[in-house]
Amino acid sequence: MSHPGSKSHTSREWVMVCGLGSLGSQCTRALKGYEILVSAVDLTAPATPNALNLDLLVCGDCRQVNVLSQARIKDCRAILLVSDNERVNVEAALAARRLNPEVRLVVRASQQNLSKLLGDYLGNFVAFEPSRLAAPAFALAALNADVLGYFELKSQRQAKDALSSTSKEERGQLLQVIQRTITADDSWLGQKLDQVNTGSYQVLQHLSPQAAKGPGALAQAQTAPPLFHLWQPEQRLQVGDRLVLLTSKNPTDQTHLRSLLQQDKQSPSIQTWPTFAAAYRQLQQGWSKLGRTSRVTLFALTFLLGLILTAIFVFPRNPQNPAWTETLFAALVMVIGGTYADLPPPFSSMALGLRLFSVLLTVTGTVLVGLLYAQLTNWLLTARLRLVRRPPLPRHGHIVLVGLGRLGRQIAALLVEQQQPLVGLEVKMPEDQLLPQLPVVYDSGTTAAGLQQVAIERAHSLLAATSDDLINLEISLLARSLNPGCRLVIRTSDARFSEDVAGLLPFARILCVPVLAAKAFAAASLGENVLALFQLEERTVLVTEYEVTVGDNLHDRLLAEVAYGYSVVPVLHQSPGGSATLCPRYDKGLRLQAGDRLVVLATSSSLQSIEQGTMLPRQWHLTLEQMRPNVDALDVVQVLTRHLDCNLNHAQALLTRLPRVLPQPLYALQAYRLHTALERCGVRTSIRDWKL
Known part of the structure; x- marks a missing residue:
């Protein structure tokens, strides 16, 4: 039934949300930021419906045709099916398609193969799994490294289902978002930001006290200020400045990414003695990779070899003084359980000490033979039954992942792919074929003894990723008490609880999965x-x-205009039938046409601006002061047409009478780039309210 007080709208398009759980509630909040009409369907009315600011609320089963009709499915441009029950979501998607053949279906689903088949059959269909969306943010938060984000851009066909594809496709171009802090010996110290923003790096942010006084002031009155294009090209880098950069690397060579992820784990003492430390570290890593049985066997074998070598020198002190070959033969006979009757005559009358020594040889040999049989049996069973042997537990500088549910497995897969030292902590025993490269301890992690099993005292960070928010908080507090220097990343499913925990633990990273995923769904x-x-x-x-x-x-x-006006960063442009261009330049006069493919970095507020067509104000004015003699006017006209929204005739008219203020205001970086290009062509210019 319809909720009392629901508003009636007919002139604007609607978006429907089915399922008002944690994810659904966050989706409605994200959608309202786009200033569109939102209807919702749930079995029961939420406790505080006014907090969601819904335009229409219908209580009922979203799989029923009459319920969807009451929620205005025929007027909806899209429907978000985000209940916790995947079967309900799929059935509701089928019902919605019957009622509205054009509606866009956005479904919460984890069965990727089914989602792909439904997408091919239903059309205008996309499926997301919240844990898959949020997993990279959790993995990077646990590393405390200079890599803030990374993603792959593939061909147009591959990118369509980038988040739900299950096939082993050829990898695309890997792009990374990294941060770099300028130090006293940095090669970039003293350089202008515009010099850095060329070649392999694109500046996204420059964080310093001086940067806060730059052109970003134009956004101070906004609730959600722009995130990009607020740096000043002429500002020189100083010690302590922090840059956020976009860079592209070859995806087949992950060495650079892994080195960035592991920079903070290097020990100063190891750097002081690189040769000794490298050898010791390799020996330690090789020893840690051996299983417990293998280590005991290796130790017993080493001990036995020592005894045999000792026997070669000890047995000749027998009064009969046998040759060394005889003593070696005697030692081997004793090792495999032989008796004195099996030895040559000279050994029948050995001293008491030598007899005790021979007994030690026999005992050690018996133990070693048992260990060798056990090891051989283990190898045979593993090969025959294909049992999974997980690697040994890391003991220092590792990441502890508590909870190997759907989100935990996604996080573990990402960290294992980057070869990070990782150990899982899970109450239930996972399947043998589930991440066989991951060492696992079977414990809840809610006791000190459980966390000590994974060497929490020497861990680099702890990721509490169970499905229970309170258990995650309990584990994090306990880990903090055992290791105050441990980096904490806590999973939550409620936005209000996240804010409360963030106030309690300001040193921890609190990530709410519904909040992260809802923006993608919206x-x-x-x-x-x-x-x-x-x-x-x-x-x-x-x-x-x-x-x-x-x-x-x-x-x-x-x-x-798109980049500066909507505060987005274009990272790929592709014309129909053309090749893709990574990180396209803004000063080439590129105008977007129908069919163009454009990939951008954007916040939700930027996406809202694009949806509404609301661009940031242009507040910078450029004046053409004077053209130097022998300047080619055609070059100047071409520069103006590439940077401004004007044709050749208009650009030529701007040069007829100088000085002249350009009639259209510009964005800060747009004005600077036009100023630089015109000065290079021989035109003296000035920018109002822009400090060069």
Whole structure:
């Protein structure tokens, strides 16, 4: 039934949310930021419906046609099916498609193969799994490294289902978001930011006291200020400045990424004695890779070899003084359980000490033979039954992952792929074929003894990723008491609980899965294809793919206007039938046309601006002061057409009478780049309110 007080709207499109759990509630909040009408369906009314600011609430089963009709399915541009029951979500998607053949279906589902088949059959269908979306943010938060995010950009066909594909496809181009702090011996010290923003690196942010006084002041009045394009190109880097950079690396060579992830784990003492430390570290790593039985066997074998060598020198002191070959033969006979009757005559009258020594040889040999039989049996069973032998537990500088549920497995897979030292802690025994490279301890982790099994005192970080928020908090507090220097990352499922825990544990990273995933679901409901997400300055950045269509708010706009006006970072552009361009330049006069593929880094507020067509104000004015003699006017006209929204005739008219203020205001970085290009062509310019 309809909720009393529901508002009636007919002129604007609707988006429906089915399932008002943690994820559904966050989706409604994210959707309201786009200023669209939101209807919701749930079995029962939420305790505080006014907090969700819904335009229409219907209580009932979203699989029923009459319930969907009451929630205005025929007026909806998209429907988000985000209940905890995947079967309900799929059945509701089928019912919604019957009622509205054009509605976009955004479904919460973990069965990737089924999702792909439904997408091929139903069309305009996308499926997400919240844990798959949030896992990279958790993995990076546990590393305390300079890598803030990474994602792959593939071909147009591959990127369509980037978050749900199960096939082993060829990997695309790996892009990384990294941070770099300028030190006294840094090669970038003293360089201008615009010098850094070339070649392999693209500046996303420059964080320093001076940067806060730059052009970012124009956004101070906004609730959610822009995240990008607020740095000053002419500012020189100083000690302590922090840069956030976008860089691309070859995906087949993960060495650079792993080295960045592991930089903070290097020990100063190891750097002081590199040769000895490297040898010791290799020996220690080789020893740690052996199982317990293998280590005991190796120790017993080493001990036995020592006894045999001792026997070669001790037995000749017998009065009969046998040759060394005879003593070696005698030692081997004693090792395999022989008696004095099996020895040559000279050994029949040995002294008491030598007899005791021979008994030690026999006992040691018997123990070793038993160990060898056990080891051989283990190898045979493993090979015959294909049993999984997990690696030994790391003992220092590792990551402890508590909870190997759906999210925990996704996090573990990412960390294992990057060869990070990791140990899992799980109450239930996982399947043998589940991440065989991951060492696992079977314990709840809620006791000191359980955490001590995974060497929490020497761990680098702890990831509490169980499905119970209170257990995650309990484990984190206990780990903090055992290791005050341990980095904590805590999973939560409630936004309010996250805020409370963040106030209690300001040193920990609190990540709420519904909050992270909801932004991707909301963006997908509007037609965008969300490829990945990561955290930057406590805000979620979405790697979002657009296909430009006639009449949308990207069509026929300069790429520079899109980047600066919507505060997004274009990372890929591809024309229909053309090749993709990574990190396209903004000063080439590129104008977006129908069919173009554009991938950007954007916050949810930037996506809202694109949806609404609301661009940031242009507050910078450039004045053409004077052209130097013998300047080629055609070059100047080409520069103006590449940087401004004007044609050749308009650009030529701007040069007829100087000095002249350009009629259209510009964005800060847009004005600077035009100023630089014109000065290079021989035109003296000035920028109002821009300090060069």
